[in-house]
Amino acid sequence: MVRIRVLVVDDHRIFAESLAAALAAEPDVDVSAAGSGPAALRSLERAAAEGRRYDVLLVDADLGGSVPGIRPAVSVQEVGEDGLVDGISLVAGVRSGQPHVRTVVLAEKDDPRRAALALQAGASGWVAKDCSLSRLLTVIRGVLRDETHLPPALLTGVLRELTAARKHRTESERLVESLTPREREVLRCMVAGLGRKAVAERLFLSPHTVRTHMQNVLGKLGVHSTLAAVALARRAGVGPVDLGPAGRIGVEESSSA
Numbered sequence: 001m002v003r004i005r006v007l008v009v010d011d012h013r014i015f016a017e018s019l020a021a022a023l024a025a026e027p028d029v030d031v032s033a034a035g036s037g038p039a040a041l042r043s044l045e046r047a048a049a050e051g052r053r054y055d056v057l058l059v060d061a062d063l064g065g066s067v068p069g070i071r072p073a074v075s076v077q078e079v080g081e082d083g084l085v086d087g088i089s090l091v092a093g094v095r096s097g098q099p100h101v102r103t104v105v106l107a108e109k110d111d112p113r114r115a116a117l118a119l120q121a122g123a124s125g126w127v128a129k130d131c132s133l134s135r136l137l138t139v140i141r142g143v144l145r146d147e148t149h150l151p152p153a154l155l156t157g158v159l160r161e162l163t164a165a166r167k168h169r170t171e172s173e174r175l176v177e178s179l180t181p182r183e184r185e186v187l188r189c190m191v192a193g194l195g196r197k198a199v200a201e202r203l204f205l206s207p208h209t210v211r212t213h214m215q216n217v218l219g220k221l222g223v224h225s226t227l228a229a230v231a232l233a234r235r236a237g238v239g240p241v242d243l244g245p246a247g248r249i250g251v252e253e254s255s256s257a
Contacts, residue, residue: 004140005052006031009040009090010060010106015129019058022133029140037063037090044098054101056140057094059123061107061114063087088114088121095122102143112157115150119158125149172236175221183220185241186213190226191233192240202241 006023008031010016016033023031032054034040040057047054064086091103104125105118115126124143127136128151139149150158179187182203189199200210214226223229 002028004029004056004144005047005054006056006058006140007040007043007054008033008058009035009037009063009087010058011035011063012060023137026137029137037086037093040090041093041097044094044101048098053098055144057090057101057103058136058140059087059090059103059105061087061105061111061118061126063090088117088123091118091123092121104139104143104149110151110154112154112161115154116158116161119148119162126151126154172232176233176236176238178220179217183213183217184238186210187217187229187233187238188241190214190217191230191238192243194241 006029008016008020008023010019010033013035016035020031020033023029032043034043040059044054044057087105091105094101094103099122102124103122104127105115105123106127106129107114108129110126110128118126124146125139125148127139127149142149176184176187185203186199189202194202196207196210196214199205199214200207203210205213218224218226218229221229221232223232
């Protein structure tokens with residue numbers, strides 16, 4: 001019999017342990033529980049290192065009590081013992097680090113916007129916490145067949161959210177395409193969180209030149225702050241610059257800045 005390894009991640013211990021116990025009663029399910037995002041990430045990495053990877057992650061949508069949204073993927077090394085990783089960020093982190101693991105978000109209530117965010121982050125399902133055990137098992141087995149599971153009442157709202165997000169992304173991509181190659185490189189540095197001085201050192205430019213480039217980036221993107229520029233860049237799929245040693249590209253292009 002092929003056994004399904006499940007990890008329940010919920011900071012409400014009674015709920016997590018009760019759900020784990022119910023799932024463990026199934027003859028083909030092995031289940032463990034974690035009380036936080038960092039603990040879940042450690043469990044995933046430890047299991048992978050021992051050759052007994054988890055198959056499905058059941059994640060509390062309200063894990064950590066943070067504001068919903070997709071943040072950069074988080075690794076174990078970047079989170080302290082008491083650090084918080086919200087549910088949707090955990091989904092994104094697992095998708096990035098262990099893409100074979102299927103994630104299902106457990107929610108107190110249906111929320112089309114958050115369900116859409118979860119799917120964009122890599123979740124395979126969104127399930128109400130008060131659903132029946134048989135329904136949850138159907139979802140678990142379904143996502144392992146690469147199915148996506150949503151409550152029927154959420155489908156219209158989620159599709160609307162995903163369509164709006166796609167349109168927003170298209171507009172953001174058009175604005176980013178209006179930047180020069182150098183301005184796009186500066187934008188990637190901004191996405192990485194580098195300040196003006198650090199950008200200047202990395203790209204072998206003067207702080208004054210970097211300031212001009214940053215002003216041009218904000219103007220072309222139609223925003224008034226670095227935070228807004230970074231948010232738009234992420235919607236357009238612009239990632240951060242590699243924070244390793246500056247490559248030859250910065251030296252070669254410096255004369256044309």
